Amino acid sequence: MREITFSQATLEAMDEEMTRDERVFVMGEDIARQGGIFGQFKGLPDKFGKDRVRDTPISETAIVGAAIGAALTGMRPVADMHFADFMGVCMDEIFNQMAKIHYMFGGQRPVPMVLRAPDGLINQAAAQHSQSIEAWFMHIPGLKVVIPSNPADAKGLLKSAIRDDNPVIYFEHKALFNTRGPVPDGEVLTPIGKAKVVREGSDVTLVSYSRCMGLSLEAADVLAGEGISVECIDLRSISPIDKETLLASVAKTTRLVVAHEAVKQGGVGAELSAIVAEEGIDLLDAPIVRVGAPFTPVPFARPLEQAYRVTSEKIAEAVRGLF
Amino acid sequence: MSARKVKEKKGPDEYPKALLAQFYKTMSTIRSFEKKVEEKFLAGEIPGFVHLYIGEEAVATGVISNLSREDLIQSTHRGHGHTIAKGADLKRMMAEIFGKKEGCCKGKGGSMHIADLGVGMLGANGVVGGGFNIATGAALAIKMQGKDNVSVVFFGDGASNRGTFHEAANMAAVWDLPVLFVCENNQYASTTPYRTTTSVDDIADRAAGYGMPGVIVDGNDVFAVYEEARKLIERARRGEGPALLECKTYRVKGHFVGDPEQYRTKEEVNKVCESNDPIDRFECTVLDGKLFSREELDGIKASAVKEVEEALEFARNAAEPEVSQLFADVYA
Numbered sequence: 001m002r003e004i005t006f007s008q009a010t011l012e013a014m015d016e017e018m019t020r021d022e023r024v025f026v027m028g029e030d031i032a033r034q035g036g037i038f039g040q041f042k043g044l045p046d047k048f049g050k051d052r053v054r055d056t057p058i059s060e061t062a063i064v065g066a067a068i069g070a071a072l073t074g075m076r077p078v079a080d081m082h083f084a085d086f087m088g089v090c091m092d093e094i095f096n097q098m099a100k101i102h103y104m105f106g107g108q109r110p111v112p113m114v115l116r117a118p119d120g121l122i123n124q125a126a127a128q129h130s131q132s133i134e135a136w137f138m139h140i141p142g143l144k145v146v147i148p149s150n151p152a153d154a155k156g157l158l159k160s161a162i163r164d165d166n167p168v169i170y171f172e173h174k175a176l177f178n179t180r181g182p183v184p185d186g187e188v189l190t191p192i193g194k195a196k197v198v199r200e201g202s203d204v205t206l207v208s209y210s211r212c213m214g215l216s217l218e219a220a221d222v223l224a225g226e227g228i229s230v231e232c233i234d235l236r237s238i239s240p241i242d243k244e245t246l247l248a249s250v251a252k253t254t255r256l257v258v259a260h261e262a263v264k265q266g267g268v269g270a271e272l273s274a275i276v277a278e279e280g281i282d283l284l285d286a287p288i289v290r291v292g293a294p295f296t297p298v299p300f301a302r303p304l305e306q307a308y309r310v311t312s313e314k315i316a317e318a319v320r321g322l323f
Numbered sequence: 324m325s326a327r328k329v330k331e332k333k334g335p336d337e338y339p340k341a342l343l344a345q346f347y348k349t350m351s352t353i354r355s356f357e358k359k360v361e362e363k364f365l366a367g368e369i370p371g372f373v374h375l376y377i378g379e380e381a382v383a384t385g386v387i388s389n390l391s392r393e394d395l396i397q398s399t400h401r402g403h404g405h406t407i408a409k410g411a412d413l414k415r416m417m418a419e420i421f422g423k424k425e426g427c428c429k430g431k432g433g434s435m436h437i438a439d440l441g442v443g444m445l446g447a448n449g450v451v452g453g454g455f456n457i458a459t460g461a462a463l464a465i466k467m468q469g470k471d472n473v474s475v476v477f478f479g480d481g482a483s484n485r486g487t488f489h490e491a492a493n494m495a496a497v498w499d500l501p502v503l504f505v506c507e508n509n510q511y512a513s514t515t516p517y518r519t520t521t522s523v524d525d526i527a528d529r530a531a532g533y534g535m536p537g538v539i540v541d542g543n544d545v546f547a548v549y550e551e552a553r554k555l556i557e558r559a560r561r562g563e564g565p566a567l568l569e570c571k572t573y574r575v576k577g578h579f580v581g582d583p584e585q586y587r588t589k590e591e592v593n594k595v596c597e598s599n600d601p602i603d604r605f606e607c608t609v610l611d612g613k614l615f616s617r618e619e620l621d622g623i624k625a626s627a628v629k630e631v632e633e634a635l636e637f638a639r640n641a642a643e644p645e646v647s648q649l650f651a652d653v654y655a
């Protein structure tokens with residue numbers, strides 16, 4: 001199968017969806033003239049024009065608010081958040097408007113829109129440009145939240161998000177943009193709300209997503225050499241959560257470890273643990289373990305950022321602790 | 324009340340020589356510091372994001388030369404110049420940019436989050452427009468404490484499109500707070516040319532919407548910046564409320580170090596470097612007026628370069644923070 005980068009995969013998704021449906025357009029800061037700070041919009045303005053690929057003012061509130069207005073009235077906007085960290089600027093638009101309009105107004109109109117949010121650690125970008133904040137949004141009814149770990153799902157989830165009639169937040173890890181992976185030719189649609197078992201195993205279930213997924217697979221390789229058979233699940237969507245795949249795997253392995261780059265306290269791992277505790281406590285032969293970042297803002301200095309990071313060693317160590 | 328363009332101006336010979344020397348020293352220090360940071364970033368010694376202030380030195384210098392240590396400033400992602408002009412220690416600044424323990428933020432912040440509250444520098448900001456309301460709150464505290472200090476917030480042309488600008492301007496105006504809003508209109512917000520994302524020719528026009536004076540100056544003329552800032556700062560100290568000073572300048576370097584700069588031509592940039600460099604212009608003025616000799620200027624510049632060299636040495640030799648520091652300062 002052909003291999004392309006994560007960034008190219010998102011570009012193909014945009015290209016195909018903008019070609020298929022002329023209501024789809026994209027706006028955000030610095031996306032038209034220079035193709036996005038991670039090159040993820042390169043070429044789109046030439047093909048679709050600056051009307052459908054719009055450079056905006058530095059006005060996140062207006063970007064998301066206007067996308068909502070356009071979505072309510074017949075368009076299907078994609079809004080780029082530049083860095084996920086800047087979603088703090090437009091939280092009212094996200095959680096009081098975008099997420100609630102369909103419900104509050106008794107389902108009169110859908111709000112079909114996508115927020116693309118580059119997140120995660122890269123290049124010591126420090127406290128305000130490095131965060132993983134996906135868990136905030138799984139607490140908000142009305143939103144869907146997806147978070148691919150590889151080029152194929154980057155493409156498939158973005159296309160599904162654009163076609164979805166609900167507001168979808170699409171987190172794309174900055175350190176993944178240049179990573180390569182196989183992407184099938186033709187239509188690629190990854191279902192929203194469906195996790196994937198990416199490696200079968202029998203001793204422990206290791207759930208992850210985004211950049212930590214690759215780290216989890218590395219850890220699973222190392223652990224296999226030590227005689228621990230790890231089943232790896234890529235969550236892919238964190239809202240809605242695929243409970244079925246999670247519980248089926250835990251039923252098989254009897255152990256659960258969750259790994260994510262975000263702060264451990266109040267993270268996605270907490271929700272997964274609670275689901276298993278509520279609906280599958282009898283399946284477990286060991287306590288659930290979560291691996292996540294410590295409860296601090298992201299520090300700048302190299303040794304501190306290194307210490308902050310979740311690594312494949314930390315994940316492997318957590319798994320070993322169960323045996 | 325519409326924006327006023329400044330025409331009348333004092334002659335350079337009407338300034339005390341010590342003040343002129345200070346202008347030159349500050350601008351030279353910023354230039355030298357930024358060149359060093361650029362060099363070391365490109366050499367891979369400095370991580371993170373770095374935004375340089377080269378070509379905009381006259382703004383920080385002209386405005387901040389009117390402030391005392393007790394006056395306050397709020398900066399931006401492009402904050403080294405403001406921080407130097409406010410009197411922060413160069414060694415601890417450079418160490419911060421290198422991510423060292425002796426840095427002014429103990430290596431927790433880096434270039435985008437430089438802060439030195441001890442000299443009245445309330446912080447750079449990684450979030451564009453994050454400073455407006457903090458500066459307004461600092462001015463509120465000044466007023467509630469009965470002081471005659473001022474709070475100055477620097478911001479870019481792009482930042483003036485954040486809602487926070489408009490909320491801060493209104494609140495500062497309606498409460499007569501001692502805030503000076505200093506716009507550094509450097510013609511670009513990252514990749515977008517000024518007028519493609521901003522609705523007015525002059526940001527200063529926006530002041531009228533909030534009932535405050537809006538003044539436009541040539542931001543590459545340190546004398547003009549100094550004079551107009553002085554008037555507006557004195558006004559704020561007298562309790563007459565906030566004002567907006569728009570300094571027309573130009574970002575001659577990429578938005579950040581490493582920017583491919585596909586959104587403009589080299590010719591455009593070279594033209595500004597050749598004809599409108601704020602330091603060259605200052606030199607011409609004081610040399611033409613026979614206020615300084617070339618040797619005097621060279622001496623000042625050499626001392627700036629030396630201080631920056633010392634800062635670099637300090638930063639390189641400084642220790643990195645211990646891992647145990649990860650959990651320090653999460654809470655007070």
Ligand SMILES: Cc1ncc(C[n+]2csc(CCOP(=O)(O)OP(=O)(O)O)c2C)c(N)n1
Pocket residue numbers: 029058060082086089400401449450451452478479480481482483507509511512513574578
């Ligand atoms: C809220 C927010 N949105 C976007 C960014 C990304 N960003 C950083 S600097 C910048 C451009 C700022 O332009 P301007 O205010 O004119 O300042 P300049 O860089 O020209 O000094 C952008 C878009 C950010 N840091 N914060």
Ligand SMILES: [Mg+2]
Pocket residue numbers: 479480481507508509510511512513
């Ligand atoms: Mg600008």
